[in-house]
Amino acid sequence: MAGFRDSDKALFPIKNITGVLQLFRHQLENAREPDLALLSIVAGIIESKLTSRSAAALQLCEPIEPNSLPVLEIHDVQVLYEKFHGIMKSNVEPNKSNSPATRDLVKRVSDVIWNSLTRSYYKDKAHLQSLYSYLTGSKLDCFGVAFAVVAGCQALGYNDVHLALSEDHAWVVFGEHGTETAEVTWHGKGNEDKRGQEIGKGVSSRSWLYVNNKPVVCTRNMEVAALVSAINPSLNATHDAYEVSLLQQELLWLLYDLGHLKKYPMAIGNLGDLEEISPKEGKVPCKTLFEEAITSARTYYNNQHVYPYTYQGGYFYRNKMYKEAFESWANASDVIRLYNYSRDDEEIYKEFLEIANELIPHIMKVESSGFSASSILKKPECFANLLRFYDGICQWEEGSATPVLHIGWAKPLVNTISKFDSDVRAQVNIICDKLEEEKLSKKNGTYFNNNNYASLNQTNLKEKDLTNFHPSIEALTAACSEKILNPEY
Ligand SMILES: CC1(C)CN=C(N2CCN(c3ncnc4sc(CCF)cc34)CC2)S1
Numbered sequence: 001m002a003g004f005r006d007s008d009k010a011l012f013p014i015k016n017i018t019g020v021l022q023l024f025r026h027q028l029e030n031a032r033e034p035d036l037a038l039l040s041i042v043a044g045i046i047e048s049k050l051t052s053r054s055a056a057a058l059q060l061c062e063p064i065e066p067n068s069l070p071v072l073e074i075h076d077v078q079v080l081y082e083k084f085h086g087i088m089k090s091n092v093e094p095n096k097s098n099s100p101a102t103r104d105l106v107k108r109v110s111d112v113i114w115n116s117l118t119r120s121y122y123k124d125k126a127h128l129q130s131l132y133s134y135l136t137g138s139k140l141d142c143f144g145v146a147f148a149v150v151a152g153c154q155a156l157g158y159n160d161v162h163l164a165l166s167e168d169h170a171w172v173v174f175g176e177h178g179t180e181t182a183e184v185t186w187h188g189k190g191n192e193d194k195r196g197q198e199i200g201k202g203v204s205s206r207s208w209l210y211v212n213n214k215p216v217v218c219t220r221n222m223e224v225a226a227l228v229s230a231i232n233p234s235l236n237a238t239h240d241a242y243e244v245s246l247l248q249q250e251l252l253w254l255l256y257d258l259g260h261l262k263k264y265p266m267a268i269g270n271l272g273d274l275e276e277i278s279p280k281e282g283k284v285p286c287k288t289l290f291e292e293a294i295t296s297a298r299t300y301y302n303n304q305h306v307y308p309y310t311y312q313g314g315y316f317y318r319n320k321m322y323k324e325a326f327e328s329w330a331n332a333s334d335v336i337r338l339y340n341y342s343r344d345d346e347e348i349y350k351e352f353l354e355i356a357n358e359l360i361p362h363i364m365k366v367e368s369s370g371f372s373a374s375s376i377l378k379k380p381e382c383f384a385n386l387l388r389f390y391d392g393i394c395q396w397e398e399g400s401a402t403p404v405l406h407i408g409w410a411k412p413l414v415n416t417i418s419k420f421d422s423d424v425r426a427q428v429n430i431i432c433d434k435l436e437e438e439k440l441s442k443k444n445g446t447y448f449n450n451n452n453y454a455s456l457n458q459t460n461l462k463e464k465d466l467t468n469f470h471p472s473i474e475a476l477t478a479a480c481s482e483k484i485l486n487p488e489y
Contacts, residue, residue, distance in 0.1 A: 004038055004081055012074035017247050020046065020069070024224070024251055028258055033159065033220040036151035037131055040227050041080045044132020045072060047231055050241040051127060069243060080135045087112065088155045095157035101174040103182055106161060107196040109152045110184040113145055114195065129230040143230055145185035146170035150223060163223050164199075165216040167266065167307050168347045169209050171199055173217055188344060203401070207342035214301040221260040225267045228252055249274040253283065263300045268293040269311035276315060290315055294331075306335045306348055313355070322363045322376050326385040329355050333392025341400040349404065352393055357412045360386070364419050380427035383420045387428070 007030075011023050023042060027034040049055060049070045091112045092105070118138045127133060128141040134148055146163060150172060153161035161174045169187050174180050186193040187209065200210055218226060228251045233244035252261070252271040261267045272289035279285065284292075290312040297305040313328030332355075336348065367376050376382040390413055397404035417425075 003032075003035055004078065008038065009074055012072065012077070014042075014069070014072040016069055017243065017250055019072075020247060021250055021254060024228075025254060028221060028224060028254070028260070033154075034224050036147070036154050036220070036223055036227065037084050038077070038081055039224055040131040040147065040151060041077055041084070041135070042072065043227060043231055044127075044130030045076060045080075046070075046247065047127060047130065047233075047244055048132055048136075050244050051233065051235050055235070055241065069247075080132065083135050084131055084151070085155050087116065088152045092152075092156055098157065100160045100176045101153060101158040103174075103180065103196065105158065106149070106153070106172060106174055106182045106184065109156070110145070110149050110182075110195050113140070113148045113152065117145075126232045126234050129232065130227070142185050142187060143170050143226075146172065147223070147227060147230070149184040150218075154220075159220075162220075163218040163226055165218065165226065165266075166209060166211045167305060169344075171215075178217070188346065191344070203340070204342060204344065206340045207345050208306065208336065208339045208348050209342070209344040211301065212304045212339070214304045216264055216266075216301070218264075219260075221255070221258070222264055225252070225255045225260050225264055228255060229264075229267045229270050245274065245277075249278070249280065253280065263296060265293040265297040265301070265305055265308045266311075268296060269308060272311060272315065276318070286315065303335060304338070306332050306351070309335065310351055310355070317359055317363070322367065323379060323382050325359075325363070326376070326382050326389065329360075330385040330388035330392070333389045333396075335392075337392035337395035339396060341396050341402050341404050343402055353409075356390070356393070356409060360389075360416055361412045364416050368419055377419055377421070378424055380424055383417075383425055384428040384430070386416060387430075 008023060008026060011019060011026065014020055014023065020042065024034075024039060027039060046069055088109070092108050095101075113134070116138060117134075117140060121139050123141055125139075125141075128137075128139050129144040129147070131148060131151060133144065134140050140148060147170070150161055150163045153159075153172075153174075158174070160176070160178060161172055162178065164171050164173050164181065170185060171181060171183050174182065181199040183194040183197050183199065185195070199205075199213070200207075204210060205213060216222070228248060231244060231248040231251075233240040233242075233248060235241045249271065252267065252274065255261050255267070256271060261271070268289055272286040272293065275283065275286035275289060290308070293308040293311055297303060297308045309328045309332035313325045313332065316322070316325035316328055333352070336352065339345070341349070363376070393404060393409075
């Protein structure tokens, strides 16, 4: 059993980030599993004290002494900890026989959390992810509900219930072999929640939302990594509370050094983003972290996750490494092409839309102002990766009930492709080789033959001649060459 032990209590009062690190380290390194309720309450109190309106005002007029935190007294934590255990134990039978959880039990715990939430509130607000928010404000966001259910099950002695994470949703696994799944929270806006049901076997299982059934299935230590990743340092739309950001970075390094981020690509990516802003002495550089996140997704999740490539692409873009950014985004597109687009996939749709219609056009603008020989407009591999990027989005649309592309995509796309001269475009040759069935089979073993689209294998990208491409790309490249041949076109 986890629990608020005397050795934890001895660490209080906590006055600074080092004190918080000691509490987390103590919880993570001791034989028994870390107490999710305790750590979520502590992280939530600190985040609330340092990002509340009063803290914002204070920060702006007299920055608090660096590395200091408002003093965290044990009483503040204990009251909330007992309250959470009280809510759980007065509504649900604790696990006296140490048996695996049942679907009814998981649904029951989800109902206790669900029915105790404020009737209506703005669900996307910041700082609604922790048990502190739940216990003091009766508000939780979508992730927060799932986390609270897992923490509640731990408090009741059901140690088989664990958090399962996709790139935009959370649910739980449970049972003797940890193979049972259950929805415990809502997703998106205006969708009926599916709480209690097992995770999609139907069409939804081919949507990005469920990552082709390759979710991050957390251990207790990885659930701590999830709560640390969910720490939100934002003071307002433009500023972060420096101490909260530093605490999150230090906690992620603690988890990284203990090996608990190995199978958690998004947490490694979050650490990479923080490191890019303020690199920590003696640690691997953020560029390496983004590469490690990709390796983790390729190793443990059959390369079915998109975000590791968009973490890396975003880094290259911010650092004006545009050729590299195109390759990362093309790799992201190679992941999404295997999915069917469904209305639950808005978040990743917005991600690709921003890359295609904001980031790439910005790059083309800044690149076409200069005429240096090193310009990406002279590099065939850049053109090739852009085509691979667009082709992946086209293929994502294929076979999906919901369309992806619309006229808003076409103009930036044609503008981008036509920035490459024909002599550069001519150097990009793509042969449509036999599509490996297991890699590209999109639906129950059938796969599209060469007449529907070309799948580009990154390695042989350069020495192939251009044959048939996804019809819309082919039409667009033809339109571009038409445009270039007849300028008045
Ligand atoms: C490249 C990016 C746009 C930058 N930040 C990104 N994210 C920020 C952090 N995110 C996350 N970070 C750690 N764990 C999780 S679990 C989850 C699904 C809801 F439960 C999201 C998420 C989501 C993705 S993707």
